[in-house]
Amino acid sequence: MILVGGFLGAGKTTLMLSAARLLRGIGRCVGIVLNDQGDELVDTRLAEAAGFPAQEITGGCFCCRFSEFVQKLERMDQPGSKLAPEFIFAEPVGTCTDLSATILQPLKRYYREQFRLAPLTVLVDPARAEELLHPDADPLLAYLFRKQIAEADLVHFSKADLYQQFPALDGVAARPLSAHTGSDIQEWLDEVLSESAVAGSRILEIDYASYADAEAALGWLNWQGELRLRSALTPAAVIGPLMARIDQLLSARQISIAHLKVLARSANGSLKASLCRNGGQPWVDGALDAPPSPRYALTINLRAAGAPEELSSALDLALRDLPGRARTAHWESFRPSPPVPEHRFEDVA
Ligand SMILES: Nc1nc2c(ncn2[C@@H]2O[C@H](COP(=O)(O)OP(=O)(O)OP(=O)(O)O)[C@@H](O)[C@H]2O)c(=O)[nH]1
Ligand SMILES: [Mg+2]
Secondary structure: OOOEEEEOOHHHHHHHHHHHHHHHHHHOEEEEEEEOOOOOHHHHHHHOHHHOEEEEEOOOOOOOHHHHHHHHHHHOOOOOOOOOEEEEOOOOOOOOOOOOHHHHHHHHHOOOOOOOOOEEEEEEOOHHHHHHHOOOOOOHHHHHHHHHHHHOOEEOOOOOHHOOOOOEOEEEEEEEOOOOOOOOOOHHHHHOOOOOOOOHHHHHOOOOOHHHHHHHOOOEEEEEEEEEEEEEEOHHHHHHHHHHHHHHHHOOOOEEEEEEEEEEEEEEEEEEEOOOOOOOOOEEEOOOOOEEEEEEEEEEEEEEEOOHHHHHHHHHHHHHHEEEEEEEEEEEEEEOOOOOOOOOOOOOO
């Protein structure tokens, strides 16, 4: 089980999918477990679209739903099941930390026969690190970000293709990798799968009140529904203006985007776009050349530093601006509730 942590938008899903493809390419069977505080996850749809067995824990983090997490891992691993991966990647919520004490140690103590654990990798987006390690950063998010790094067995800078230089991380050695170019992904896999790798080598000292406040500093919005257009459009022509409008509305309210993901699926193909900061250029994955369609299934996941009602009203306006009608099947917006882990180890197991 390979746990990949890191802040929202760090590149966890992209790295897991890239590494999973490498393993599949040499004939190994791989599964993926995703996690969110809400329902309707873009990442799960992506993992499924990439052809990997995917499970998800929704409505809370792995640590607060540890028993369910283990059930999902075991379900993937049942003999005779068509889902019987040798390797399982697991992505915790991007605002989660204390994973060593609450997930890795209990797995080591109670499930040592079932699972071999890879070191806890924490991915760091270099630009996000510059922002959150700056003295003017939001103190709660900076606290959470530092804790994520402090408990890692391995820290890697993601998106190395975009940067020449990388910020200092409080004495932690972090090597760059890029899931987009593939550079150093095989090396990372070799390292986390090596016989000598140690999982959960540290336990954090963490104040759960500050951790809860940091998680609640961000608003969460998950939306899923159907879009019926007045005339057929390509997925890029739907997603591009929609994301630009959400970005514009949030920026006007001075709400910082942590991660906005939109997935548009039609019978002609699907496209996902991702925006990790206001005014940025969305990254697009999928069928950019898909022919126009009059109907899309849309999934939208937004995490941003604003009140849930503000995120909802921005999305509502943006959906109304689409050249067609959006029908809501699922809409939730909230601030994550305080983490209450099922287990918490004080010492390394
Ligand atoms: N240039 C570049 N972009 C990357 C790389 N890895 C990920 N990204 C982009 O970064 C954005 C966020 O990536 P994700 O993999 O969705 O990040 P995540 O950590 O799973 O985000 P959450 O699920 O919200 O916590 C996407 O637009 C990716 O395409 C990389 O190696 N290079
Ligand atoms: Mg993800």
